[in-house]
Amino acid sequence: MRAIDVIRKWMEDAGLRTWVDHMGNLHGRADGANANAEALLIGSHMDTVVDAGIFDGSLGIVSAISALKVMFINGKLQKLRRPVEVIAFSDEEGVRFQTTFLGSGAVAGIFPATTLGVSDKRDVTVESVLKENSIEVTEESFLQLKYDPKSVWGYVEVHIEQGPVLEQVGFPLGVVKGIAGQTRLKVTVRGSQGHAGTVPMSMRQDPMVAAAELILVMESLCKNPEKYLSYDYQCSDSTLKSLSSSLVCTVGEISTWPSASNVIPGQVTYTVDIRAIDDLGREAVIYDLSKRIYQICDKRSVSCIIEHKHDAGAVICASKLSSQLKSAASSALKRMEGDIEFEVPTLMSGAGHDAMAMSHLTKVGMLFVRCRGGISHSPQEHVVDNDVWAAGLATLSFLENMQ
Ligand SMILES: NC(=O)N[C@H](N)C(=O)O
Ligand SMILES: [Mn+2]
Numbered sequence: 001m002r003a004i005d006v007i008r009k010w011m012e013d014a015g016l017r018t019w020v021d022h023m024g025n026l027h028g029r030a031d032g033a034n035a036n037a038e039a040l041l042i043g044s045h046m047d048t049v050v051d052a053g054i055f056d057g058s059l060g061i062v063s064a065i066s067a068l069k070v071m072f073i074n075g076k077l078q079k080l081r082r083p084v085e086v087i088a089f090s091d092e093e094g095v096r097f098q099t100t101f102l103g104s105g106a107v108a109g110i111f112p113a114t115t116l117g118v119s120d121k122r123d124v125t126v127e128s129v130l131k132e133n134s135i136e137v138t139e140e141s142f143l144q145l146k147y148d149p150k151s152v153w154g155y156v157e158v159h160i161e162q163g164p165v166l167e168q169v170g171f172p173l174g175v176v177k178g179i180a181g182q183t184r185l186k187v188t189v190r191g192s193q194g195h196a197g198t199v200p201m202s203m204r205q206d207p208m209v210a211a212a213e214l215i216l217v218m219e220s221l222c223k224n225p226e227k228y229l230s231y232d233y234q235c236s237d238s239t240l241k242s243l244s245s246s247l248v249c250t251v252g253e254i255s256t257w258p259s260a261s262n263v264i265p266g267q268v269t270y271t272v273d274i275r276a277i278d279d280l281g282r283e284a285v286i287y288d289l290s291k292r293i294y295q296i297c298d299k300r301s302v303s304c305i306i307e308h309k310h311d312a313g314a315v316i317c318a319s320k321l322s323s324q325l326k327s328a329a330s331s332a333l334k335r336m337e338g339d340i341e342f343e344v345p346t347l348m349s350g351a352g353h354d355a356m357a358m359s360h361l362t363k364v365g366m367l368f369v370r371c372r373g374g375i376s377h378s379p380q381e382h383v384v385d386n387d388v389w390a391a392g393l394a395t396l397s398f399l400e401n402m403q
């Protein structure tokens, strides 16, 4: 809510009409010369992860507002060939409720109204959090957030790369070809709680050690999918090849009950985040992993529950937007450095973005900005001033020349 107040002021300084919708997304719109034309939506997310950096999400919002402010100052804003609407999305990371894209998903209309009843670890629901912040959302007003696809020309997002490629190729900007698909699971393993000092090792049904084995097996599967999945099983050679270069898995959270050093746990819960460019391959990995989880739990006489918390298919960015972003990036760099000898690179995104949700509403394009060491989701996340500058100039050039 504090971020909304700060960003809303920036939007109004840039001459935008602002409002906050029932999912806490902040909108800033310039109608341009044709208020009823299909609008360009541009933006990113306001939220971030725990112990994060300051560029993930926010750079996309600031680049969009800054470019529009330049146009406001030089009188070009009202000459825009179509309305431009900046959206600062409320929840993209999905860290609190384990369902990501809550803000952009509401605008894209991909979620049912029951989403309002999703709760966090303290059983606080999305609906009550919004109401606590004086956003009187109802199921009806939630469903009304969906934009009419006919009113939207496209969605563009400027975002830090969160990876090492642009730094490696020595380029401040890159155009995103596509975004990897992702699945989030919650695995709960239950055993028999007991005294750490009295239960013989041979008689234990210890969910902590079972979870440890499950996590190691998942790591091995994701490091060597070809060893676990094969054609006659459910994966073609091309899928296996794609998995070998793009499959990643992470256990970011683990908790246990009763979490006491002299008690054999009764229950262990951990999160699984699995991503791959190939959706079929990702589904095959999830299927195979689930099978192995049940087998190992059976062998260890512990029970387990696998909950699917979130799935998002891979997204290919629209070539029309990508080519306009590419020329905007090169004109920005020419403006900064004189001529550029190389072509603006194109690359895939392993990170998820609001563009994944918005792709259900309209064509999407993304521009990546180099970040130091490719580090993100960490206080070490950093973008040098000149690259922030390049991102803003590229956004301005895109808006000035959008077709
Ligand atoms: N939904 C998401 O993917 N959120 C982050 N951007 C992520 O990549 O984890
Ligand atoms: Mn993030």
Ligand SMILES: [Mn+2]
Pocket (backbone or CB within 6 Å): 045, 056, 057, 092, 159, 352, 353
């Ligand atoms: Mn992000």
